[in-house]
Amino acid sequence: MGLNLIQDGRHLRLLETYAGRYGYKPDQPVRIHTLGRFGIRVNGRALDAARGRQHKPLELLQALIAFGSRGVAVELLAHALWPDAEGDAAVNNFDVNLHRLRRLIGVAGLITTDGGRVSLDNTLAWVDVWAFERLLNETDRLLLLSRGRAVSKRVEHLFDQALTFYQDGFLAREPVRPWNLSLRERLRSKLLRHIVDIGQVAEDNGHWRSAIRFYRKGLEIEPLAEELYRHLMISYRHLGQYAEGLATYQRCRHNLATLLQIVPSKETEAVRASLLP
Amino acid sequence: MENYIVRVYRREEGDPEAVVGVLENVETRQQRVFHSLRGLCGMLACQPPSAAPASPDGTQAPDPRTPEPLADAGTGRPR
Known part of the structure; x- marks a missing residue:
């Protein structure tokens, strides 16, 4: 160890x-x-x-x-x-x-x-796990209260802090044991769900740079999450950063082909089309 | 005891058999891709993924440094 x-x-x-x-x-x-x-x-x-x-x-x-x-x-x-x-x-x-x-x-x-x-x-x-989960729970609570702009900023701020705690998976540099795997996977899954939810809140409020930061972090954790690529492409499009959007598509396509032997979905292709001149 | 992680990345609406994902042996970290529930069950039923050969429904996850050829969009899987 x-x-x-x-x-x-x-x-x-x-x-x-x-x-x-x-x-x-x-x-x-x-x-x-x-x-x-x-x-x-x-x-x-x-x-x-x-x-x-x-x-x-x-x-x-x-x-x-x-x-x-x-x-x-x-x-x-x-x-x-x-x-x-x-x-x-x-x-x-x-x-x-x-x-x-x-x-x-x-x-x-x-x-x-x-x-x-x-x-x-x-x-x-x-x-750190306690603090991390407390922050995620607090973002959940705020999300339930309202989806207004003021809440969005607070949620994004809390979530940024939670991301600071999440340097990697639970005991990620220790040998895998059945007893550490369950919490590791639960936290990972919970974080990815929050990235999708809070990224959507950022999008809804026009906070595209925050959304991009969240989705990029999500893709560091899960490079095969096509939904995150798609939302990242949409966020780049809203900022007029079409080249970054298309580069994101290429990375998505490459990873799906290499690691899953599939091609991007119709939804992802539609977003790609919207990025073309 | 054998420990695995199953990650599902895509489901086909209206076809419960069409599921794309990765089966990971947590001890060896070796991953195998499946494109159907049958493929997943086959991997679990036959041999541990670390030892199992490629099957029609379940393929060894390739090294990400050696990309596979891409298929046309909409076909779901590469040619």
């Missing part, structure tokens, strides 16, 4: 600025980054976990977050992390590694167990 711990830098400061606005409180000593590179900061310092024995305790923390962070059954975690262990061995391994994890992070009360369930205390920890 590659434990690339987060180092100081401009990007981290930016993330922490948003973290401060969305859930991070100064008295939360632990910050955990899981979207892209995995990293932990305790009291502002990157955790030195580059030693071999930290592998499994940190995997336990990752699994706890993957299973929802709160009230996760010990047996569920134990059998996910030690699927081949027999008898009580998995739960014994869990106990040993929970002890190591607590000692490694060194923040009392961070991980609690109660009635066979484990929780990560959200008053002591900030996790």
Whole structure:
């Protein structure tokens, strides 16, 4: 497992600025980054976990977050992390590694167990996944309230911040495990759905540059989403950027042919035709 | 246990069998393209995608660096 711990830098400061606005409180000593590179900061310092024995305790923390962070059954975690262990061995391994994890992070009360369930205390920890989902939920709430121009700007702003958190998939640089795959796919799917919805709101309000930014981000995440290519082409057309629109079409056509062995749909061809002189 | 991701990229209205997507083996990251539900089922039923040969309904996803020839628009699939 590659434990690339987060180092100081401009990007981290930016993330922490948003973290401060969305859930991070100064008295939360632990910050955990899981979207892209995995990293932990305790009291502002990157955790030195580059030693071999930290592998499994940190995997336990990752699994706890993957299973929802709160009230996760010990047996569920134990059998996910030690699927081949027999008898009580998995739960014994869990106990040993929970002890190591607590000692490694060194923040009392961070991980609690109660009635066979484990929780990560959200008053002591900030996790990027939590902030990311909170932002997406907030955009959902605003979208339900109204589709007016003022709301649109607020939604786009919140969504931009959510995109800042989403550096890559959940634990994307860690080995694939059945327990991390589910959250990774759920977040990816949720983000793509939001890109389509909020891009449409931006379009409806004539915010074409915002729409373009959202669709391009969506295509970074999913280069085979034909709907995103089509909306990107439409956005370029509204800005009079016909060459960019046609280049987007070519990229769509190339990727569909290369990776899916299909050609663009009639809808996409119609948008292409509208870009021609 | 085998773990797969199925992504569906296109559905044909009125023809539930016509589904285009990718089956990915999450351990090997190997991907295979299917153009029908039968093709997808065939991939899952026969062998893991990492070992399965190309079939009429399911083809190995090509390397994106070597583009396939394009078909005429509207035919759905390349010639």
